Amino acid sequence: xxxxxxRSGNGEHEDSGATGARxxxxxxxxGDRPVAEKPAAKPADKPADKPADKxxPRRAARKDEGATRRSGETVAKLRTRLAQVVWLxxxxxxxxxxVGALCIALGANKDNGAVSFVLDGAKFxxxxxxxxSNGIKTFGGDNAATKNAxxxxxxxxxxxxxxxxxxxxxxxx
Numbered sequence: 138x139x140x141x142x143x144r145s146g147n148g149e150h151e152d153s154g155a156t157g158a159r160x161x162x163x164x165x166x167x168g169d170r171p172v173a174e175k176p177a178a179k180p181a182d183k184p185a186d187k188p189a190d191k192x193x194p195r196r197a198a199r200k201d202e203g204a205t206r207r208s209g210e211t212v213a214k215l216r217t218r219l220a221q222v223v224w225l226x227x228x229x230x231x232x233x234x235x236v237g238a239l240c241i242a243l244g245a246n247k248d249n250g251a252v253s254f255v256l257d258g259a260k261f262x263x264x265x266x267x268x269x270s271n272g273i274k275t276f277g278g279d280n281a282a283t284k285n286a287x288x289x290x291x292x293x294x295x296x297x298x299x300x301x302x303x304x305x306x307x308x309x310x
């Protein structure tokens with residue numbers, strides 16, 4: 138780094154560098170040159186007359202806070218995972234009811250293994266509240282089975298989604 142200097146009245150040069158310190162001209166005798174200042178001595182970290190450091194309780198408290206924070210993060214992750222599982226279960230229940238109602242409406246072959254599985258799942262999840270034969274509303278006449286399935290299992294599917302979302306929001310941190 139080049140230092141710019143200008144001549145003062147007594148033959149010395151002034152530095153205009155970052156430190157702003159004065160230095161003697163290079164041809165001046167050594168006794169006229171200022172001595173570089175030494176940085177102040179740092180105080181000792183632990184004087185011999187003090188038995189303990191006051192920061193120790195703070196460090197212990199920070200460690201406890203870290204453990205508490207990690208514990209809180211673990212609980213939050215657990216609650217988040219539990220909320221996801223609850224939501225998934227309610228979505229699966231709603232899916233069984235909706236697909237079951239669709240299978241009834243389309244007149245799917247009940248002897249088919251997949252259709253039978255879906256209809257059994259829908260009967261399990263209707264909780265006898267949304268039953269096709271004795272549900273919230275029972276239709277009569279033409280296509281009564283289709284109307285009962287669509288209405289009761291459809292309402293059941295929507296309710297599962299609403300209740301599942303509410304529980305998910307309650308459980309999630």
